[in-house]
Amino acid sequence: MGHARLAQTARRFDLSQGARRARLKYPEMKEREPVEPDDETTRPTRLEEARRIIEEYANSLREIIKKLRERMQ
Numbered sequence: 001m002g003h004a005r006l007a008q009t010a011r012r013f014d015l016s017q018g019a020r021r022a023r024l025k026y027p028e029m030k031e032r033e034p035v036e037p038d039d040e041t042t043r044p045t046r047l048e049e050a051r052r053i054i055e056e057y058a059n060s061l062r063e064i065i066k067k068l069r070e071r072m073q
Contacts, residue, residue: 044052
């Protein structure tokens with residue numbers, strides 16, 4: 001009998017109940033103020049930064065190869 005009662009209780013339990021109570025109790029928390037971007041949020045992502053560094057490295061290698069080819073001729 002204990003398991004049947006537990007199953008009934010689980011069916012009536014609503015996971016969003018706490019969230020609804022919080023919205024009713026603290027209505028001013030419904031909307032968030034927009035965050036203005038600052039230096040921290042406008043910086044490039046790690047992937048963008050990595051791509052930029054790799055591209056700079058590849059460009060410098062191209063210049064070295066170009067100079068070596070000129071000297072070889």
